[in-house]
Each structure stands twice: as structure tokens, then as C-alpha cells.
Amino acid sequence: MRMRKKKHSAERIARCSGLLIQDPTACFGAEETIFGGRRPLLLEIGCGKGDFCVELSRRSPDSGIIAVERIPDVAMFALEKATAAEGRPDNLRFIIGNAEYLCDWFAPGTFRRIYLNFSDPWPKKGYFKRRLTSPAYLERYGTLLEPGGELFFKTDNEPLFDWSLEQFGAAGLETLYVTRDLHSSDLCAGNIETEYERRFAADGKPIFAAGVRFPAKTETGSEAADGDR
């Protein structure tokens, strides 16, 4: 997402500081304190201007939601949207930072579900490690998610989608759903549209979506029996 530098962004972000986690490394091992023990915890990576996470927080009042965005001037809009939202959500917090460092911020097994919405495609081959569905990121998600935790992914980019499905398969993830036209499918019920999604759908582009489940692991790394979940 490219945009002109915004004026007074530091002041505007500071005005929303109640919803911002200033030092995400302080979360590690103290996750219970973020939302007063509220569970499950859900994570959106690359939240952009916040349409999705603000609506998710409204629809999931019993969950705690963390939204990560690496560009401060973009995160500023998300923070302002959440701050202005009716009832100002008490189950939503933002981190301005790069998702690469998530494992330094949160202990293993913190999240029930991770959402990736219209992640940057990084089409050049040499940049594939930056894609949020690359093997290195999937390994991080495997650490951050609870046993049997889920990853929900939406994109307009078919090559990225196909490549991501390959990575999910190679990582041994269980497919929960796959659609190449979310808006025409039954899966659309309950869908929360993002800013990018609205734009692509208005241009008549199909929306690709997939949900996968990470293995339920025991401490020793072997598959857990059903009763252990």
C-alpha cells in the first residue's frame, strides 16, 4: 500500500494510544493481561485501514483481537476507525510493526486463528520470502497458533493463491475450505469485507479464499489424539 506521508500522523496515532500496544515485546508471556483473560485470541496480519478487524471485534465480543500493520500512516486510519467506532471496542488492540517479529511478541500457542486479507503478493521470485504465506511465515504461524489453530486467507491474486495452496499442502495443513469465487459461494455468509475486497469486487474481480488448520500437536510434536484437543 503506497501513500503520501500524512501530516501530524504521530499526533493522530498518539490520540488513539489506548488501542495501541506500544511495546509488543512486553506481551510475551503476559498475553492474558491484554484483554483481561478474554479468549480466544485472534490475529489479523496486514490490517490496512482496519475495516475487517473493527467489524470482527464487533461480531466477536468474547474474543480478543490483535491487528498488526507495518506502515504507521496506514495503521493510523485503523486506529482512528476503531476509536470512532460505536462503543469503541474493548476487545481490539493494534501493533504497528512487521509481522516478521510476531514470535518475539507472543508466546507459542497464543492465537486460535490468524487472518490474512489481501496480503501483498510480492510477485518477483526473489521476494517470495516476504509473502505472508511463505514457508517461513507458515512456520511462525505453527508456533503462534494453539494446537489445531486456523489460518484464513483471502486474495484477489490468483498466482499468489495457487502458490499459497501449494505451501499449505507442503506444510501438511488440513484444508477446511477453498473457493475461487467467494462472493458467489455459500461461504460468503458471514464474510467481512475488507477495503481492498470491496474495491476488487466492485471491479468484478473474483475473490479467492481458503481456510486451513494446523496440526494438533502434543508437547513432543506428535499428533494429539482427539480427546487431547
Ligand SMILES: C[S@@+](CC[C@H](N)C(=O)[O-])C[C@H]1O[C@@H](n2cnc3c(N)ncnc32)[C@H](O)[C@@H]1O
Ligand atoms: C494490500 S493491503 C490490504 C489491507 C487490508 N487487509 C485490506 O484487505 O483492505 C496489505 C497490507 O498489509 C500490510 N503488510 C504487508 N506485509 C506486512 C508485514 N510483514 N507485517 C505487517 N503488515 C504487513 C501492508 O502494509 C498493507 O497495509
